[in-house]
Every structure is written in C-alpha cells, then in structure tokens.
Amino acid sequence: MTRVFLIPLALLSACRESETGCGAEDYADLVGRPVAAITLPADLPHRVVGPDDMVTMDHRPDRLNIRTDADGTIVALDCG
Template identity: 45%
Template sequence: MQPKTWMAAAGLAALTGCAPMDEASGPTGEGSCGADGYGSLVGAQLAAVTMPADLNARIIGPDTMVTQDYQPGRLNIVVDEDGYITRVYCG
C-alpha cells in the first residue's frame, strides 16, 4: 500500500469516531418509561395503588440501596417512610 493511501485510510478510520451520536441512544426525557403517565401517583400511598403486572418498575424506599445504572425503560417509584409516593421518574 502506498504511504498516501495508507495515511488517508488511517485518517478516515480516525474520523469515524467523531461522528455525532444518534439522539435515541442517549438518555431521554421522563416519558421514555411512561413516568409522565404515573405522575398523578405522587402523594398516594403505595399500598393503595394498582399497577400493570408487566410494568418494569422498582420501588425505592428511604433506606433502599439502588444501583446507579440508567435504564430508560425502567420506572422508579420513590416512597417515604410512611409508604407514600414522593417521586416517579425514569432510570
């Protein structure tokens, strides 16, 4: 391979890493897991709420340890020490 061809190929390969990310691949808004539809639950007691069986959700209590991984399709439901929902968000 000629030096000019080799350098051009190397430069092209390096530039492919500079391509912009697809918008869909990054974290999205609160609607990506349906949190917007569950916002009315804030203030309700968790025990009195009925949710779909196939809902990808985790309940986060006051002393609950949670992972830091971001899953846009997961609904997080935060409850206080009395069992009342204080926050609903994706992640």
C-alpha cells in the same frame, strides 16, 4: 478566549429519558398516594425505592422508579 459550558449530568439524563422514557409523566397522579394502594401493569418495569433503600446503579430508561417517604407515600416518579 474559549468558554466552556458545563451541563449537569442530571439534565443530560433527563433529556435522554424523555426520548425513550418509562412513561413517568403518565403516572404523575400517583404522587401523594400510598404505594401499597396502587396497581401497575404487570409488564411495566418498575421498582419502589424508599428513603434509605440501596439501589443498583444500572440505568434502565424503560424502568419506572417509584420513590417513597418513610411512611410509604409516593413522593416522586422518575425513569432509570
């Protein structure tokens, strides 16, 4: 009997991001702060994504995604 194991795509992309990465873990202390009150390096590729924002589906491992709630508070950071 052959067994097939399915790995969720999110896990595969997380592995790939950790190899190249955007440095999201370096900015983890920003979670919980208002996005309007932060300053990032000018050469850091990033985008701010609100709960109802539409975003392009292009994947850029070096880009930091800053996810906010409706009030503009940073709730998560990830690469892509």
